[in-house]
Amino acid sequence: MSRPTIHDVARVAGVSLSTVDRVLNGREGVKSVTQNRVAEAIRQLGYERNIAAANLSRKRRYRLLFILPGGGNSFMRGLEQEIAAQMDAWEFTAISVTNVPAFDDAALADALRRVDPQGTDGVALVATDSAIVRAALAELRGKGIAAVTLVSDLPSSQRQRFVGIDNVQAGRTAASLLGRFCRWRPGRIALVAGSMLVRDHAERRLGFEQVLRSEFPEQEVLPPLEGFDDQEIVGDRLTDMLSGTPDVVGIYSLGAGNRGVARAIAPLPAERRPSVVVHELTAYSREALLDGSFDAVIHQDRAQEIRVAVELLQALIDGSPIDPDAQRIGVEVYLRDNLP
Amino acid sequence: MSRPTIHDVARVAGVSLSTVDRVLNGREGVKSVTQNRVAEAIRQLGYERNIAAANLSRKRRYRLLFILPGGGNSFMRGLEQEIAAQMDAWEFTAISVTNVPAFDDAALADALRRVDPQGTDGVALVATDSAIVRAALAELRGKGIAAVTLVSDLPSSQRQRFVGIDNVQAGRTAASLLGRFCRWRPGRIALVAGSMLVRDHAERRLGFEQVLRSEFPEQEVLPPLEGFDDQEIVGDRLTDMLSGTPDVVGIYSLGAGNRGVARAIAPLPAERRPSVVVHELTAYSREALLDGSFDAVIHQDRAQEIRVAVELLQALIDGSPIDPDAQRIGVEVYLRDNLP
DNA sequence: AGTTTATTGACGAACGTACGTCAAAAAATT
DNA sequence: AATTTTTTGACGTACGTTCGTCAATAAACT
Numbered sequence: 001m002s003r004p005t006i007h008d009v010a011r012v013a014g015v016s017l018s019t020v021d022r023v024l025n026g027r028e029g030v031k032s033v034t035q036n037r038v039a040e041a042i043r044q045l046g047y048e049r050n051i052a053a054a055n056l057s058r059k060r061r062y063r064l065l066f067i068l069p070g071g072g073n074s075f076m077r078g079l080e081q082e083i084a085a086q087m088d089a090w091e092f093t094a095i096s097v098t099n100v101p102a103f104d105d106a107a108l109a110d111a112l113r114r115v116d117p118q119g120t121d122g123v124a125l126v127a128t129d130s131a132i133v134r135a136a137l138a139e140l141r142g143k144g145i146a147a148v149t150l151v152s153d154l155p156s157s158q159r160q161r162f163v164g165i166d167n168v169q170a171g172r173t174a175a176s177l178l179g180r181f182c183r184w185r186p187g188r189i190a191l192v193a194g195s196m197l198v199r200d201h202a203e204r205r206l207g208f209e210q211v212l213r214s215e216f217p218e219q220e221v222l223p224p225l226e227g228f229d230d231q232e233i234v235g236d237r238l239t240d241m242l243s244g245t246p247d248v249v250g251i252y253s254l255g256a257g258n259r260g261v262a263r264a265i266a267p268l269p270a271e272r273r274p275s276v277v278v279h280e281l282t283a284y285s286r287e288a289l290l291d292g293s294f295d296a297v298i299h300q301d302r303a304q305e306i307r308v309a310v311e312l313l314q315a316l317i318d319g320s321p322i323d324p325d326a327q328r329i330g331v332e333v334y335l336r337d338n339l340p
Numbered sequence: 341m342s343r344p345t346i347h348d349v350a351r352v353a354g355v356s357l358s359t360v361d362r363v364l365n366g367r368e369g370v371k372s373v374t375q376n377r378v379a380e381a382i383r384q385l386g387y388e389r390n391i392a393a394a395n396l397s398r399k400r401r402y403r404l405l406f407i408l409p410g411g412g413n414s415f416m417r418g419l420e421q422e423i424a425a426q427m428d429a430w431e432f433t434a435i436s437v438t439n440v441p442a443f444d445d446a447a448l449a450d451a452l453r454r455v456d457p458q459g460t461d462g463v464a465l466v467a468t469d470s471a472i473v474r475a476a477l478a479e480l481r482g483k484g485i486a487a488v489t490l491v492s493d494l495p496s497s498q499r500q501r502f503v504g505i506d507n508v509q510a511g512r513t514a515a516s517l518l519g520r521f522c523r524w525r526p527g528r529i530a531l532v533a534g535s536m537l538v539r540d541h542a543e544r545r546l547g548f549e550q551v552l553r554s555e556f557p558e559q560e561v562l563p564p565l566e567g568f569d570d571q572e573i574v575g576d577r578l579t580d581m582l583s584g585t586p587d588v589v590g591i592y593s594l595g596a597g598n599r600g601v602a603r604a605i606a607p608l609p610a611e612r613r614p615s616v617v618v619h620e621l622t623a624y625s626r627e628a629l630l631d632g633s634f635d636a637v638i639h640q641d642r643a644q645e646i647r648v649a650v651e652l653l654q655a656l657i658d659g660s661p662i663d664p665d666a667q668r669i670g671v672e673v674y675l676r677d678n679l680p
Numbered sequence: 681a682g683t684t685t686a687t688t689g690a691c692g693a694a695c696g697t698a699c700g701t702c703a704a705a706a707a708a709t710t
Numbered sequence: 711a712a713t714t715t716t717t718t719g720a721c722g723t724a725c726g727t728t729c730g731t732c733a734a735t736a737a738a739c740t
Contacts, residue, residue: 002401005696016719021698029717031707048428052392053696056725061342091392172677180615180635185524211677275520295520330680333673337512337551340670345726356689361728369687371737393726396695 004045013041024049055092062093062314066150067111067125070099073229073256075280075302076126079151082302090310105130112136115145122146122313124163127154129199134158146316150309151300152200160316163309163327165300167200170331171207171254174277177296177333178250179216181275187249188220190274192238194229194255204254204279222248227257234260242268253278258285262293281334289336299332344385353381364389395432402433402654406490407451407465410439413569413596415620415642416466419491422642430650445470452476455485462486462653464503467494469539474498486656490649491640492540500656503649503669505640507540510671511547511594514617517636517673518590519556521615527589528560530614532578534569534595544594544619562588567597574600582608593618598625602633621674629676639672 010020015034022030023038030038041047066083068076083097100107108125109132115123123140127133127149134157140147141158153162178189189212193201205224212221225241227234234257242248242264251274253261258278265273278285281299288294308327315322334340350360355374362370363378370378381387406423408416423437440447448465449472455463463480467473467489474497481487481498493502518529531548533541545564552561565581567574574597582588582604591614593601598618605613618625621639628634648667655662674680 002399003696007696017697018699018719018721019717022718025698027699031717034717050396050696053396053725054698056390056393056396056695056727057697058699059342059725091390169678173675176675176677180521181523183521183525207677328680331678333675333678335513335516335673337516337547338509338671338673340668343726347726357727358689358691358729359687362688365728367729371687374687390726393695394728396697396725397727398729399695 003050004047005050006047008045009038009041009047012045013037060092062090062310062317063119063121064093064095064310064313065115065120065123066095066097066309067108067123068097068099068150069102069126071102073102074282075151075256076102078282079302079306082306086303086306086310093310093314095310103128105133109133109136112140115140115143117143117145120145121317122148124148124150124309124313125159126151127157127159128152129154146313148309148312148316150305161312161322161327163305163312163329165329165331167203168207168210170279170298170300171204171209172211173207173331173333174204174252174254174296174298175208175211176215178252178275178277179212179219181277181295182219182250183216185249187247187274188222188245189250189252190222190238190241190245190248191224192227192234192251192253192255192257192261193224194257195226196224201255208252208254219250227255227260229256231257231260231263233257235263236260238264239267246272248274250275251277255279258282258288258294262288265293281332281339286339289334289339292336295335297334299334300329301332305329343390344387345390346387348385349378349381349387352385353378400432402430402650402657403459403461404433404435404650404653405455405460405463406435406437406649407448407463408437408439408490409442409466411442413442414622415491415596416442418622419642419646422646426643426646426650433650433654435650443468445473449473449476452480455480455483457483457485460485461657462488464488464490464649464653465499466491467497467499468492469494486653488649488652488656490645501652501662501667503645503652503667505669505671507543508547508550510619510638510640511544511549512551513547513671513673514544514592514594514636514638515548515551516555518592518615518617519552519559521617521635522559522590523556525589527587527614528562528585529590529592530562530578530581530585530588531564532567532574532591532593532595532597532601533564534597535566536564541595548592548594559590567595567600569596571597571600571603573597575603576600578604586612588614590615591617595619598622598628598634602628605633621672621679626679629674629679632676635675637674639674640669641672645669 006017006020010017015038019030019034020038023035068079080097083095087095098111100111105128108128113136123145137147138158147159148161148163149159151164193205196202209221212219225237227237238261261278276294277296278294279298281297285294285297289297312327346357346360350357355378359370359374360378363375408419420437423435427435438451440451445468448468453476463485477487478498487499488501488503489499491504533545536542549561552559565577567577578601601618616634617636618634619638621637625634625637629637652667
């Protein structure tokens with residue numbers, strides 16, 4: 001009736017509890033014939049480890065470290081809050097957070113080198129793309145510490161996984177929306193980026209232009225306006241552009257600086273108002289959706305990103321199997337009417 | 341360093357383990373002064389129950405029953421698969437599934453009455469709106485069995501919670517999308533429903549018309565076409581309508597019958613093709629998004645619905661507190677480019 | 681003071697697993 | 711056959727909680 005236990009496995013395999021335990025936990029000193037007997041009993045009974053009991057017994061503590069960019073980036077601060085909020089939902093897991101200056105690869109590499117191998121089992125970091133970070137990451141992994149990248153990936157490094165959205169897909173989705181919003185309205189489309197030096201932004205732009213070119217070839221995309229994720233700069237430059245280019249019917253803002261976008265379009269008369277798609281659902285972008293300044297927001301679920309990162313690190317530390325589906329972070333679309 | 345246990349609580353409160361246990365589990369026979377002392381110690385230490393250990397000890401088994409409409413409804417079959425898939429992810433929980441004929445309130449009421457009060461702790465049902473179902477539900481609850489409605493609600497009944505999307509919000513979202521897709525293209529909008537007797541459909545229509553009337557008043561909505569969730573009927577009636585009404589620029593299909601919608605629009609020349617928004621992401625609607633027949637799909641996450649239903653029932657059975665946020669099922673929007 | 685009742689404590693077994701120690705048995709080596 | 715090595719078993723303790731029993735104490739009644 002109830003789930004089989006190691007006792008049942010031992011009985012069926014005709015061995016002692018100790019032997020089952022040795023097999024189960026990969027300890028040495030068991031003949032392969034016996035191992036097979038045990039494995040067969042497990043298969044036959046459909047035995048599954050009771051993870052709760054196992055953790056209870058070994059009193060395992062996963063000690064994880066999150067390394068996030070500091071500064072006023074509201075997305076990162078949101079992530080931090082999310083970690084704090086989930087902190088005590090994780091049994092057997094202690095999470096600490098370190099801040100490093102944003103876009104500073106040397107500081108990040110330094111932080112990685114400083115990680116205490118005795119007191120840390122796994123690290124999640126928001127990567128800055130650079131050779132010294134790759135080197136520091138390799139060093140970290142050499143000490144036997146698990147590592148995943150979060151939000152921003154670092155390909156061809158020693159990081160074991162990446163947790164975050166597919167930014168090309170995000171850009172494609174924005175194009176898919178904006179293309180449809182503006183399909184029957186002649187005009188051009190403006191792109192507001194933070195900086196093309198940031199990997200995420202470059203990928204989003206790529207995806208956006210892919211789809212717009214192939215599916216909405218009648219729509220012209222203006223060259224991207226760099227706003228360095230600063231609302232002042234975004235506001236000023238976009239205001240400039242809009243006054244010089246009266247036929248803008250759509251705006252895609254693929255970085256931060258949502259306030260700047262809102263400020264630039266506010267003075268426009270209703271009939272000239274372009275359709276606007278931005279990134280990240282926050283208190284501000286939410287308001288802007290509700291009052292009609294923005295049409296859609298592309299979002300990534302921070303809570304889920306943290307959850308997945310923690311679960312992934314736990315699995316990597318244990319060497320237990322990983323479900324590739326469960327790791328996916330979806331590109332979410334919010335309009336005024338399906339806000340959570 | 342590690343989390344406090346009941347031992348710590350007992351020590352700090354200056355009482356025995358038994359007393360802490362009695363307070364924690366709401367057993368009687370503890371003076372309220374002592375209760376307060378214990379409560380204070382808990383607060384002071386930030387003690388949190390170790391649920392794994394608790395469940396391990398009490399070897400609790402939640403025995404849950406899901407009652408779903410039978411038949412070929414692919415959404416319901418998907419739910420069933422989801423239950424099967426999650427089955428062994430739930431420790432201490434045994435789930436069984438019963439099918440009843442769809443839209444048959446007598447059969448549903450009968451199934452509810454047949455529930456074995458000894459072998460069942462909680463029930464999740466897809467409700468059919470009817471008085472006899474309400475009566476059967478009240479009877480069930482009278483036997484001390486927890487009950488939640490799933491996907492389709494039954495307001496003002498004894499059901500303790502509802503798990504599913506807000507269908508008014510779903511309709512609003514569809515209108516928000518379709519309104520924007522068709523904003524600069526003169527024409528009318530067609531509505532394809534299953535039947536207005538079904539609560540979900542009625543709510544979706546309500547939300548759709550709310551938003552379209554208020555935000556896109558220039559767009560005219562045609563009276564809804566009833567397709568009874570049958571692709572043949574939907575296909576035929578929609579084909580008819582489209583030939584008689586050449587200025588249809590948007591279609592919202594708020595029930596099943598997606599294949600019928602696709603069939604009706606297939607023969608139209610590209611420039612007359614309307615924007616199409618439908619419900620539920622399935623293998624078919626996915627294909628239709630990819631080949632451009634459909635523009636957007638409004639979706640509800642079946643896996644999450646099952647997960648929430650199970651967790652909710654567990655909490656209701658235990659009488660433990662319920663996090664209202666965690667129960668929410670979001671109205672998801674999928675385009676060709678953010679498909680999972 | 682004596683009696684009843686309410687409250688508290690002490691204890692032990694159980695849940696399923698981990699892990700360490702020591703001895704017994706089996707196998708492999710001289 | 712004697713010895714060493716490998717493999718296995720037996721057993722105990724621990725993890726944090728639940729739950730039941732029984733005794734001890736405190737408080738509330740005659």
